[in-house]
Amino acid sequence: MSVMTLVKAINNALDIKLNDNKDVVLYGEDVGYEGGVFRVTQGLQQKYGVERVFDSPLAESGIVGTAVGMAVAGMKPVVEMQFSGFAYPAFNQMISHVARMRNRSRGRYTSSMVIRMPYGGGIKALEHHSESMEAIYAHIPGLKVVIPSTPHDAKGLLISAIESEDPVIYMEPKRIYRAVKQEVSEDKFNVEIGKANVVQQGKDVTVVSYGAMMRDTQKALAMAKKAGISVELIDLRTIYPLDVETIAQSIKKTGRIVTVAEAPTSFGIGSEITAIANDEAFLHLEAPPKRVTGFDTIVPLPQGEHHYMPSPEKIYHEIEKTAKF
Amino acid sequence: MFKEYDPLKNKLFNVMDKDGHIVNDKWMPQISDDQTLKAYQQMMFARKADLMTVSYQRQGRIYTYPPNYGQEAIAGGLAQELRENDWVVPAYRELGLWLAKGATLKEVFLYFMGYEDGSRFENATHLLPVSVPIASQLLHATGIGYEVKYHKKDEVVYTFVGDGGTSEGDFHEALNYAAVWKVPVVFVIQNNQYAISFNVKNQTSSQNLAVKSVAYGLKSIQVDGNDFFAMTRVAQEAAKTARENQEPVLIEALTYRKGAHTTSDDPSKYRSKEEEQEWEEKDPMKRLKGYLTGKQLWNDQQEEELDQQYKKEVERQFEEAENYGDYPLEDVFKYQYSEMPDILKKQMYAHQKFLKWKEGQ
Numbered sequence: 001m002s003v004m005t006l007v008k009a010i011n012n013a014l015d016i017k018l019n020d021n022k023d024v025v026l027y028g029e030d031v032g033y034e035g036g037v038f039r040v041t042q043g044l045q046q047k048y049g050v051e052r053v054f055d056s057p058l059a060e061s062g063i064v065g066t067a068v069g070m071a072v073a074g075m076k077p078v079v080e081m082q083f084s085g086f087a088y089p090a091f092n093q094m095i096s097h098v099a100r101m102r103n104r105s106r107g108r109y110t111s112s113m114v115i116r117m118p119y120g121g122g123i124k125a126l127e128h129h130s131e132s133m134e135a136i137y138a139h140i141p142g143l144k145v146v147i148p149s150t151p152h153d154a155k156g157l158l159i160s161a162i163e164s165e166d167p168v169i170y171m172e173p174k175r176i177y178r179a180v181k182q183e184v185s186e187d188k189f190n191v192e193i194g195k196a197n198v199v200q201q202g203k204d205v206t207v208v209s210y211g212a213m214m215r216d217t218q219k220a221l222a223m224a225k226k227a228g229i230s231v232e233l234i235d236l237r238t239i240y241p242l243d244v245e246t247i248a249q250s251i252k253k254t255g256r257i258v259t260v261a262e263a264p265t266s267f268g269i270g271s272e273i274t275a276i277a278n279d280e281a282f283l284h285l286e287a288p289p290k291r292v293t294g295f296d297t298i299v300p301l302p303q304g305e306h307h308y309m310p311s312p313e314k315i316y317h318e319i320e321k322t323a324k325f
Numbered sequence: 326m327f328k329e330y331d332p333l334k335n336k337l338f339n340v341m342d343k344d345g346h347i348v349n350d351k352w353m354p355q356i357s358d359d360q361t362l363k364a365y366q367q368m369m370f371a372r373k374a375d376l377m378t379v380s381y382q383r384q385g386r387i388y389t390y391p392p393n394y395g396q397e398a399i400a401g402g403l404a405q406e407l408r409e410n411d412w413v414v415p416a417y418r419e420l421g422l423w424l425a426k427g428a429t430l431k432e433v434f435l436y437f438m439g440y441e442d443g444s445r446f447e448n449a450t451h452l453l454p455v456s457v458p459i460a461s462q463l464l465h466a467t468g469i470g471y472e473v474k475y476h477k478k479d480e481v482v483y484t485f486v487g488d489g490g491t492s493e494g495d496f497h498e499a500l501n502y503a504a505v506w507k508v509p510v511v512f513v514i515q516n517n518q519y520a521i522s523f524n525v526k527n528q529t530s531s532q533n534l535a536v537k538s539v540a541y542g543l544k545s546i547q548v549d550g551n552d553f554f555a556m557t558r559v560a561q562e563a564a565k566t567a568r569e570n571q572e573p574v575l576i577e578a579l580t581y582r583k584g585a586h587t588t589s590d591d592p593s594k595y596r597s598k599e600e601e602q603e604w605e606e607k608d609p610m611k612r613l614k615g616y617l618t619g620k621q622l623w624n625d626q627q628e629e630e631l632d633q634q635y636k637k638e639v640e641r642q643f644e645e646a647e648n649y650g651d652y653p654l655e656d657v658f659k660y661q662y663s664e665m666p667d668i669l670k671k672q673m674y675a676h677q678k679f680l681k682w683k684e685g686q
Contacts (some may be wrong), residue, residue: 034522034595058459058520059488086458089494124388124439126587128457216431229375265672295672297661300386302439304652313683 007177009151009219010040010116013158014078016188018048021076024162026053028063028080028116035080038118038177044162058080064090064115071111071167078162084119084171085128098167100144114161118174119147120212121294122309124302131299132211132263133144137169138240138272144168144193145239149187151182153237156191164193171239173212180215196243202232205323206250208273209238209260213310217260220315229323239269247273248280252261255286256322261314262308265293287325292318326352327544327574328563330554332535337579339549340558343607345555354558354621356405364405364553365613368397371421373635374430378437381643382588390437391677392584393420398609399515399578400425402556403483406564407662412427412451412473414466414484416459418515418582422483426452427432430639434646441656442649451480460490463499463512467573470508473686474571481567482510489520491534500541500575502569509567511560517582522595534589535577543573554616557665580605654680 004012017024026041028049032055035042045053056063060081067077081087087094094115101111121130137145144166148154154172161168196208200221209217214235221242232250236243251257257277259270270291275288292310300308331339340349347353356364369484374392381387383536393400400421413419423433427449436443436455444454456462466484473480491514498575503510514534518525538545544566548559557580563574579663581604585592617623658665665673 029520030522037521037589045600055523055527057492058523059492059494061494064490088458126389126457127455266668293655295676296669297657300439300652300657301436301441304441305439307652307654307657313686314679316681317679 001183001185003181004151004155005016005178005181006148006151007038007040008174009155009184010158010172011044012160012184012186013077014041014044015047017078017159017162018044018052020188023075024052024078025070025075026078027056027081029056029058031055031080036080038174040172041080060087060090061093063278064093064098065224067113068093068101068111069226070108071113072101076112076162078114078116081115081117084117084133085131087117092136094143095140095205099140102166103142109306110165111167112165114158114168114170114279116170116172118172118177120173120175121299121305122175122212126302130305132261132294134171134239135263135268138269140147142167144241145171146193146237147171147173147211147239148237149173149176149211149235150180151184153191153197153235155184156189157193157237159188160193163190168193171211175212176215191237194238194241194243196246197235197237198232198246199235200231200233202230204254205256205258205319206232206234206254207258207260207290208234208236208247210239210269213260213262216310216312217315219312220319223287223312223316224319227320229319231319236269243270244276244280247276251277251281252284255284256325257289258315258322259290260292260310262294262310264296265291266296268293287322290318290322295315326558327546330546332533332545332547332577335532335540337547337549338555338559339552341552341612341616343612345612345617345619347616352555352558354554354561356431356554356557358620358622360405362617364401365617365623367404367425368401368421368553368610368613369628369631370635370638371397371400371424373632373676374416374639375420377639377643378434379584383530386647387434387437388439389587389589391587392582392626393418395583395604395608396515396517396580397421398553398556398613399550400555401609403513403560405557406560407483408481410478410480411465412453412469412480412482414453414462414482415455416462416487416490417455417457418487421486421545422485423449423452426450428452430642431646435649436610438646438649440649440652440659441682443559458612460486460493460495460499464495464502465513467499467503467506467508470503470510470573471506474506474508479568480509481564482508482515483513485508485513485515487520488514488516488525488534489523489528491537492528495531500538500543500573503545503573504541507571508573509571510573511563511567512573514575514577515578515580516577517580519586519596521586521590533577535575538575543575545575545577547577547579550580551607551612553609553613580609581650583608621675644645
C-alpha cells in the first residue's frame with residue numbers, strides 16, 4: 001500500500017499495464033518527454049522507451065484515428081486528449097469508427113482502446129477547460145464511459161479499461177487530481193466496469209453522483225446528517241453501461257432520488273437516472289426525482305464560475321427538499 | 326519576393342542582423358524613422374504589459390495567461406500594414422495585434438481575470454475574441470474572406486496559428502479553401518519552436534512550415550519573425566497580394582517563445598539554457614533598439630523614462646480591471662441565445678430561489 005493521489009494512481013495503472021502487455025502503447029500531446037501537462041504520464045517514457053510512450057503531433061483526430069488502426073491490427077493504444085474540451089477534432093473518429101468497428105465488421109475487428117481525458121470545472125481555467133460533457137459520449141452506442149472519484153477506483157477502473165475488449169472513454173476529474181489522497185495497493189487489481197459503488201447506506205434519500213462532484217456531495221451529506229436525514233450515497237464509477245440494478249434497488253429502498261453532476265441539466269446523466277427511477281421503481285417513489293447540476297449554459301469564465309458549479313449547500317438544499325417532500 | 330524566397334528553396338527572409346544592421350537593402354521596407362520609432366515604442370508597451378501580466382499572475386491577481394515575450398516583432402511589423410477595417414482573427418498569443426486593433430489592455434486583463442466582458446473590444450473594429458481550440462479559427466478567417474470578396478470590400482483578413490497548429494486538419498482545410506476560393510486572407514504562423522513541450526522539429530517532416538502552402542497553391546514565405554523590418558516588408562507584400570489580387574498568403578514567422586506556453590507551464594523541463602541563450606541574441610526588441618540607437622534616434626535614458634511611463638499606464642489599466650466588480654448571475658444566461666428560452670429562465674429563477682434560501686440560513 002502507498003498513499004496515492006488520482007494522478008499517481010492513474011500513472012501506477014498505466015505503469016502496470018505497460019509492464020504486463022507489450023502491445024500497450026501510450027501517446028498524445030506532451031505525454032511522452034514531459035509526462036503530460038498534468039504529469040499523469042511522468043516517468044513512463046523514461047521507463048518504457050519512445051516507441052511505447054510518445055508525443056504525437058498536435059492533432060487529436062490523428063491521435064484517435066491512428067489508434068483505431070493500431071487497435072484493428074491488434075495493439076492496445078491508450079491515448080490522451082489533453083483536455084476534454086480539445087477532443088472534438090477527434091469526435092468524428094470516435095463516433096464514426098471507434099464506436100462502430102466491432103459492429104461494422106461483425107466482431108471481426110475491434111477498436112479496443114482507452115481514450116483518457118481530463119474534464120470538469122472548478123479550477124478557474126480558460127475557456128474550453130471546464131466542461132463536463134460525459135453525456136455526449138454516453139449517448140454513443142459502442143462506447144463505454146468511466147469516471148473515477150477516488151485514487152483506488154481510478155487505478156482499478158483504468159486497469160479494467162485497458163483490459164476491456166471494448167473502447168473506453170476514461171474521463172479524469174482534474175479538479176481532484178491532487179486533492180484526494182488514499183492508501184492504494186501497488187499491486188494490480190481491477191474495479192469492474194459497469195458496477196456502481198454504494199459508498200454509504202441510508203434509508204431516507206438516495207443520492208447518486210460521480211467524479212469531482214462526489215466531494216461536494218459528501219460535504220452536503222455531512223449537512224444532511226446534522227439535519228437527521230439518512231442518505232444512501234452511490235458513486236456511479238461507470239457512466240455507460242449504467243448499473244441499473246444498484247440504482248433501482250436503492251431507489252426502491254428509499255423512495256427518493258437526487259442526482260448530482262456538474263454538467264448541464266438537460267439530457268444529462270441525472271435525466272437518465274430519473275428515467276431509471278420511472279422505469280424500475282415508479283411505484284416506490286415518494287418524491288419527484290431531482291437533478292442538481294450546472295445550467296444549460298457555457299461554463300462561465302472564472303469570475304462567474306461559482307454561479308454555475310453546484311455547491312454543497314445547493315446539493316444539501318435539494319436533498320432536504322426531497323426528504324421533506 | 327514570393328518567388329525569390331520560395332519556401333521550396335528553404336531560404337529565410339530577413340533584412341536586419343542580430344545587432345540591428347541592415348543586411349538586405351533590396352527588401353528594406355519604405356518606412357520613416359518616426360514610424361519605426363513609434364513601432365518600437367508600441368512593441369515596448371506590449372512587452373511591458375506582457376511581463377507585468379505574468380508577474381500579476383504570480384501574485385494571484387490574474388488567472389492563466391499565455392505570454393507573448395519574445396514574439397513582439399510579428400505584431401509590430403504586421404501592425405504597420407493593418408488598416409482599421411482589416412480583420413484580425415486571433416488564436417491566443419497576439420497581444421500586440423489586439424492592441425494595434427484597438428483593444429484596451431484593460432479588456433485583455435478582464436478576459437484573463439475571467440470576465441467574458443473582456444472580449445467585447447468596445448473600441449476595436451473587426452477583431453474577433455480569443456480562439457483557444459487550435460487552428461479552428463483559420464477557417465473562420467477564410468469565411469470572413471469570402472464575405473469581403475462577396476461584398477467587394479477593401480479589407481484584408483489576418484489570422485494566426487502556432488507551429489503546432491499546422492498539424493491540425495483545420496489548418497489544411499483553411500489553406501485549401503482560401504486558395505480555392507481566392508480570398509484575401511493572410512495566414513500567419515507564429516513559429517515559436519514549441520507546442521507546449523513539443524519541438525517543431527518533431528511536429529513535422531517538412532523542411533519548413535511555409536512549404537505546406539505549395540500543395541494548396543498559395544503564395545508563402547518563411548520570414549525572420551524577430552526582424553521588425555522583415556516582418557514589415559512581408560506584411561506589405563502580403564497585404565498587397567491579398568488586397569489587389571484577392572489571393573491568400575501564408576507567412577511563417579520564425580520566432581521564439583521566451584516565456585512559458587502559459588503561466589501553468591515550466592519550459593525548463595523541456596528546453597536547454599543554451600538554446601534560450603542562442604535565441605536571446607536574436608531578441609526582436611534588442612535588434613530594433615540596436616538599429617534605432619545606431620541612428621541616434623533612441624537612447625537608454627529615453628527608454629528608461631518611457632518604461633516608467635508604460636509601467637504606470639499598465640498599472641492604471643490593471644487596477645481598473647481589478648475593480649471591475651461582481652459578475653451577475655444573469656450574465657451566465659443572457660448571451661446563450663438571442664432570446665432566453667423558458668427552460669433556461671426556469672433554471673435561472675430556481676437558482677435565484679436557492680440563493681434566497683441560502684441567505685436566510
